[in-house]
Amino acid sequence: MTNSTRSVGVIGLGAMGMGVARSLLRAGFATHACDVRAEALEQFKTEGGVPCADPAALGSACEVVIVVVVNAEQTDAVLFGDQGAATAMRPGGVVLACATVRPDYVTRLGQRLAERGLHLLDAPMSGGAAKAAEGTMTLMTSGPAAAYAACEEVLAVIADKVYRLGDRHGQGTKVKIINQLLAGVHIAAAAEAMALGLRESVNPDALYEVITHSAGNSWMFENRVPHILRGDYTPLSAVDIFVKDLGLVLDTARATKFPLPLSATAHQMFMAASTAGHGREDDSAVIKTFPGITVPAPKSA
Amino acid sequence: MTNSTRSVGVIGLGAMGMGVARSLLRAGFATHACDVRAEALEQFKTEGGVPCADPAALGSACEVVIVVVVNAEQTDAVLFGDQGAATAMRPGGVVLACATVRPDYVTRLGQRLAERGLHLLDAPMSGGAAKAAEGTMTLMTSGPAAAYAACEEVLAVIADKVYRLGDRHGQGTKVKIINQLLAGVHIAAAAEAMALGLRESVNPDALYEVITHSAGNSWMFENRVPHILRGDYTPLSAVDIFVKDLGLVLDTARATKFPLPLSATAHQMFMAASTAGHGREDDSAVIKTFPGITVPAPKSA
Numbered sequence: 001m002t003n004s005t006r007s008v009g010v011i012g013l014g015a016m017g018m019g020v021a022r023s024l025l026r027a028g029f030a031t032h033a034c035d036v037r038a039e040a041l042e043q044f045k046t047e048g049g050v051p052c053a054d055p056a057a058l059g060s061a062c063e064v065v066i067v068v069v070v071n072a073e074q075t076d077a078v079l080f081g082d083q084g085a086a087t088a089m090r091p092g093g094v095v096l097a098c099a100t101v102r103p104d105y106v107t108r109l110g111q112r113l114a115e116r117g118l119h120l121l122d123a124p125m126s127g128g129a130a131k132a133a134e135g136t137m138t139l140m141t142s143g144p145a146a147a148y149a150a151c152e153e154v155l156a157v158i159a160d161k162v163y164r165l166g167d168r169h170g171q172g173t174k175v176k177i178i179n180q181l182l183a184g185v186h187i188a189a190a191a192e193a194m195a196l197g198l199r200e201s202v203n204p205d206a207l208y209e210v211i212t213h214s215a216g217n218s219w220m221f222e223n224r225v226p227h228i229l230r231g232d233y234t235p236l237s238a239v240d241i242f243v244k245d246l247g248l249v250l251d252t253a254r255a256t257k258f259p260l261p262l263s264a265t266a267h268q269m270f271m272a273a274s275t276a277g278h279g280r281e282d283d284s285a286v287i288k289t290f291p292g293i294t295v296p297a298p299k300s301a
Numbered sequence: 302m303t304n305s306t307r308s309v310g311v312i313g314l315g316a317m318g319m320g321v322a323r324s325l326l327r328a329g330f331a332t333h334a335c336d337v338r339a340e341a342l343e344q345f346k347t348e349g350g351v352p353c354a355d356p357a358a359l360g361s362a363c364e365v366v367i368v369v370v371v372n373a374e375q376t377d378a379v380l381f382g383d384q385g386a387a388t389a390m391r392p393g394g395v396v397l398a399c400a401t402v403r404p405d406y407v408t409r410l411g412q413r414l415a416e417r418g419l420h421l422l423d424a425p426m427s428g429g430a431a432k433a434a435e436g437t438m439t440l441m442t443s444g445p446a447a448a449y450a451a452c453e454e455v456l457a458v459i460a461d462k463v464y465r466l467g468d469r470h471g472q473g474t475k476v477k478i479i480n481q482l483l484a485g486v487h488i489a490a491a492a493e494a495m496a497l498g499l500r501e502s503v504n505p506d507a508l509y510e511v512i513t514h515s516a517g518n519s520w521m522f523e524n525r526v527p528h529i530l531r532g533d534y535t536p537l538s539a540v541d542i543f544v545k546d547l548g549l550v551l552d553t554a555r556a557t558k559f560p561l562p563l564s565a566t567a568h569q570m571f572m573a574a575s576t577a578g579h580g581r582e583d584d585s586a587v588i589k590t591f592p593g594i595t596v597p598a599p600k601s602a
Contacts, residue, residue, distance in 0.1 A: 214439060
């Protein structure tokens with residue numbers, strides 16, 4: 001069977017979902033999509049895709065449905081709500097759930113889809129919009145062999161690296177959650193370090209240069225601190241994403257009464273930034289919660 | 302003037318100091334040293350060095366004195382205490398202060414040495430014992446041009462990278478302190494992340510593999526988590542080092558009433574680990590403060 005005879009659906013054409021859809025189109029799949037925003041769907045149509053009026057219309061046409069929405073509530077709504085995709089998919093179909101959610105939600109989702117004869121692949125994404133567009137993002141996946149078998153070609157097209165973390169749903173999500181724990185703490189730590197440097201009148205550009213070549217470096221320090229140095233808080237990933245994701249980290253641990261002191265502290269810092277009015281700015285804006293410093297002014301391009 | 306006609310002294314032949322001394326010997330300097338441990342001094346002598354009975358004897362023989370001790374108290378003792386090096390050095394000599402200390406201590410040290418006609422280079426080290434032995438460590442330095450001029454050749458021999466962070470004492474130390482802030486928080490965050498993974502029955506080796514290729518990675522996560530995976534807490538750098546260094550970070554900020562929420566939390570974690578009996582184990586042993594998990598057992602070699 002060639003790609004062009006296989007119908008794949010993408011629910012949610014945001015920054016990540018549009019990249020996934022375009023990767024599928026490039027590979028020759030008959031690619032369907034739906035989105036609440038008419039302009040995103042129109043753009044997708046001009047690029048050769050098949051727009052669908054709602055998730056049920058998409059589900060009835062597709063063997064593989066990729067859900068690229070923001071959270072568990074939206075995942076539930078597009079699969080099981082009014083005109084939900086799962087209600088219309090044929091038995092044997094597979095759902096890739098890509099939102100970052102609580103691990104116990106994914107486990108239950110697998111059971112609910114199985115009751116309808118559908119497979120679930122637990123498949124949270126990592127890598128950002130640019131990599132999604134190139135088809136080079138990372139997927140942290142888990143699920144039964146049948147789920148993988150039903151979407152091998154699709155996985156190969158949308159991601160560069162597909163980590164297979166076991167046959168139980170939730171394992172992929174747990175690893176993603178732990179990645180977000182580290183990402184969130186490291187962004188807040190980068191802000192705390194740069195804030196102390198500003199407080200102590202250390203040259204911030206020199207500080208960045210030294211740290212990125214020293215044992216204090218992190219992927220996030222290297223990636224986010226340039227936003228602070230340029231005074232550019234255009235959101236690549238927003239403060240409110242980490243209010244949500246560190247919240248999921250803490251919810252996951254709280255379910256077994258497990259303490260996470262650094263995650264809890266970093267979550268408070270992102271909440272302080274959000275309530276101070278920076279929720280939709282780049283997550284590096286968490287530095288604005290520190291008193292008594294002047295962050296670098298925006299640099300003209 | 303060739304290296305062999307220049308006398309350089311190293312005070313403190315610990316893991317870092319011995320590396321510095323050997324780098325100087327390799328480069329042909331007439332290298333002097335002193336240490337409270339007779340066996341270290343004996344070893345140094347067999348390698349061609351000149352052992353000194355006390356810091357004053359070393360100071361009277363050397364133009365450049367490198368102080369590689371643990372903290373401000375020891376730095377003060379070997380320079381200004383009974384038989385201190387600074388009391389015996391000739392005017393125009395230069396002291397390299399390499400311990401991680403409070404920035405205000407370094408500023409005062411520069412003034413006290415200047416009163417005796419001596420130069421100070423603020424020169425905390427980074428990179429660990431292996432790099433010190435190779436002469437490839439990093440120095441985070443600051444000080445007046447005269448201090449640099451007096452020890453250019455020495456710097457070139459003991460370090461691979463010499464960051465010059467300004468002409469005021471304390472700037473090098475501030476950058477080192479901020480590096481330690483990040484290093485300490487990142488080690489504690491690595492432990493917290495691995496602890497959550499163990500609690501959630503994620504395969505720890507797979508978790509390490511994914512994180513080190515994802516946005517949650519840090520230099521410390523990549524370097525320290527293998528100790529946890531092998532169950533090997535042989536101290537490369539001990540828990541008590543971060544009790545000390547994060548303490549210095551917090552003291553530095555407290556001097557201007559500046560809040561550091563993540564550093565304060567990480568410091569509490571290292572103190573909990575130390576008081577639970579892990580102070581002299583590798584700093585990754587901070588994971589042992591998490592309840593309700595079983596860390597990987599030691600792997601036989």
